[in-house]
Amino acid sequence: MKLTRITSLAAGTMTLALVVSACSGSATTAPAASAAAASAQASSAGGAASAYVPPTDAGAAKGKTIAIISKGEQHQFWQAVKKGALDEAAKLGVTATYQGPATESEVDKQLTMLQTALSNNPAAVCFAALDSKAAGALLAQAQASKIPVVGFDSGVDSTIPVTTVATDNTAAAAVAADHMASLIGNAGTVGVIVHDQTSQTGITRRDGFLAQMAAKYPNIKVLPPQYGAGDAVKSADIAKAMMTANPDLKGFFGANEGSIKGVLNALKETGNEGKIVAIGYDSGQQQIDAITSGVEAGAITQNPIGIGSKCVDAAVDAINGKALPQKIDTGFSWFDKTNINNPEIQAVLYK
Amino acid sequence: MQTTTLLARSRVQSILRGDSIQRLLALGALLLLLAFFSAVVPHFASTNNYIDILTATAVNGVLATGVTFVIITGGIDLSVGTGMTFTSVVMGIVAVNLGLPLPLGLLAALAAGALVGSINGALIAKAKLPPFIATLGMLYVTLGMAQVISDVHPIYFDQQPAFQGFFMSKPIVGIPNIVWVMLGGAAIAWILLNKTILGRYTFALGSNEEATRLSGVNVDRWKIIIYAVDGLFIGLAGIVIASRMNSAQPGLGMGYELDAIAAAVIGGTSLSGGEGSVVGTIIGAFLISTLRIGLSVAGIPDQWKSVITGLVVIGAVWLDILRRRSRA
Numbered sequence: 001m002k003l004t005r006i007t008s009l010a011a012g013t014m015t016l017a018l019v020v021s022a023c024s025g026s027a028t029t030a031p032a033a034s035a036a037a038a039s040a041q042a043s044s045a046g047g048a049a050s051a052y053v054p055p056t057d058a059g060a061a062k063g064k065t066i067a068i069i070s071k072g073e074q075h076q077f078w079q080a081v082k083k084g085a086l087d088e089a090a091k092l093g094v095t096a097t098y099q100g101p102a103t104e105s106e107v108d109k110q111l112t113m114l115q116t117a118l119s120n121n122p123a124a125v126c127f128a129a130l131d132s133k134a135a136g137a138l139l140a141q142a143q144a145s146k147i148p149v150v151g152f153d154s155g156v157d158s159t160i161p162v163t164t165v166a167t168d169n170t171a172a173a174a175v176a177a178d179h180m181a182s183l184i185g186n187a188g189t190v191g192v193i194v195h196d197q198t199s200q201t202g203i204t205r206r207d208g209f210l211a212q213m214a215a216k217y218p219n220i221k222v223l224p225p226q227y228g229a230g231d232a233v234k235s236a237d238i239a240k241a242m243m244t245a246n247p248d249l250k251g252f253f254g255a256n257e258g259s260i261k262g263v264l265n266a267l268k269e270t271g272n273e274g275k276i277v278a279i280g281y282d283s284g285q286q287q288i289d290a291i292t293s294g295v296e297a298g299a300i301t302q303n304p305i306g307i308g309s310k311c312v313d314a315a316v317d318a319i320n321g322k323a324l325p326q327k328i329d330t331g332f333s334w335f336d337k338t339n340i341n342n343p344e345i346q347a348v349l350y351k
Numbered sequence: 352m353q354t355t356t357l358l359a360r361s362r363v364q365s366i367l368r369g370d371s372i373q374r375l376l377a378l379g380a381l382l383l384l385l386a387f388f389s390a391v392v393p394h395f396a397s398t399n400n401y402i403d404i405l406t407a408t409a410v411n412g413v414l415a416t417g418v419t420f421v422i423i424t425g426g427i428d429l430s431v432g433t434g435m436t437f438t439s440v441v442m443g444i445v446a447v448n449l450g451l452p453l454p455l456g457l458l459a460a461l462a463a464g465a466l467v468g469s470i471n472g473a474l475i476a477k478a479k480l481p482p483f484i485a486t487l488g489m490l491y492v493t494l495g496m497a498q499v500i501s502d503v504h505p506i507y508f509d510q511q512p513a514f515q516g517f518f519m520s521k522p523i524v525g526i527p528n529i530v531w532v533m534l535g536g537a538a539i540a541w542i543l544l545n546k547t548i549l550g551r552y553t554f555a556l557g558s559n560e561e562a563t564r565l566s567g568v569n570v571d572r573w574k575i576i577i578y579a580v581d582g583l584f585i586g587l588a589g590i591v592i593a594s595r596m597n598s599a600q601p602g603l604g605m606g607y608e609l610d611a612i613a614a615a616v617i618g619g620t621s622l623s624g625g626e627g628s629v630v631g632t633i634i635g636a637f638l639i640s641t642l643r644i645g646l647s648v649a650g651i652p653d654q655w656k657s658v659i660t661g662l663v664v665i666g667a668v669w670l671d672i673l674r675r676r677s678r679a
Contacts, residue, residue: 073503074601079503079504102602103605197654223650224652226647226653231603232603233410233592233603236595237403237406237407237640237643238647240407241403241644241647241648242648244395244397244399244400245647245648245649247394261596265595269406269527270399285507286598289509351504
């Protein structure tokens, strides 16, 4: 009996601890400043991006190992990045390993993965940091061991990476804002649902959208962004709450696949399909169907396969000692009903 | 001496088995919260918004109902959220990938849930693992298996339009069927807990497992059965969440177990076992979603929503402890 009581007490305490850590888990980064730095970097390096020519063979890097540590593995987006990376590695004749934590708040798990990868002494590391500052010591260790680091996706906010392979999310979200403005006639109230407020992609897409709206469309009121953890059901509940609070809402911007799925679910559940403008990010079956049927006006797609392949390319170049541009832009596209079947769009969409 | 206290304690417990005090507290808090939001937050007081709250409660309400059973036995189930993901993926594989009729898919979800629950129960009753550890392990196993069998791809129910068509339609007073499914599940759980031998053993296990064993009850077998019942509700939650998304999403599920446990605890189910009620749990689940949606409609920043939700959980447990102390 005593033992049971102790166990249940321990269980209770740990449960509470879990509740607390779940609530605070996403508050691991503090980067208003680093967001600004990243966007400044993006705009300043914009010109250099097009200059990058990927290698056609591995040269001295042949047979060597490139460790890729991403921000996730389960999401369809990361599956596409993984495919791009592993296919490119196979093509060039290098070995690539790919891993990422289960959710994008598990900074500590990602650091363990990076640590393990470095201990195996790879020829290069590709790293999409969940929290650049937290990875500082390990990055210094990589530099000391002369292992080149290629940043990708949200990148690494540090001087150590030889280059960063990424989408210019600030510019992409601004394009989403332009389309939103023209679709609602440059006036009205708009809601923004974002996956989180700590990751670089969450921050840059949100701020890119908000900044463009503030700068160019004074008659559009953007509601304070709400956060749904990229969960399609939680984001739907949030979207419905925003519609309740703002009956005059004219449009929604969902900043990643899970967020826009939530918006689409909310529109369906409330019978507002086609009445409220929905603009999304990334792709996935549900979004592709909604755009084809006209329920969703359009979306920004990144090039996840390109992010994967270019980060392997950059790693191979780094192993061979080639100079790399500060930033390799993998591009983004706006797609809607009119161009969704174009081959160049189909090539970057994933289901 | 310890026996006397135990006896006294269980006698008091049997008087207060319905746990009416905490349940009334939770109900009072829920009504207060609804009244507060309705009065203060513009647009909150609308039929549509109340229906949104009901809809948002469905998944957590079903999960929390299941977890109430095991918490009353003095156990815990951390695998309910990812178990739910697993069951929804199993349903997708049966009803979409294999193209079998929808009812078979629904049965498969329930069966998968019962399987997860039985494994939890066997690990706890036969292998003698602490419930916290056994179900923590199963949290990862079910999440991983959901991804293995789906090849980490969401499964869409487009070719089964009757699925979302049924569960999300609103034939009765504009409330979607998933809410009635949750309430129906809760009603069944209430009968199981209060009118059957399974319920009696559930409370007996949580009050005094050793005494229950000594009185000739096959404790191990009943534990497995109780965890399997919990599993059936996990399967039901898998159906409910998949119907909202019209898809099975293999990456989802972490964190749902905490909402479910919080709902049970707010509703007066004691983490040390022996006490709890389904009615309280459902009230607790409504309280959580009322709080979330109310704060969202009010436009409270996300970080404060987390803080406030956490404080409510702490407050509920603290009230429970105060009540317990005053009774002792």
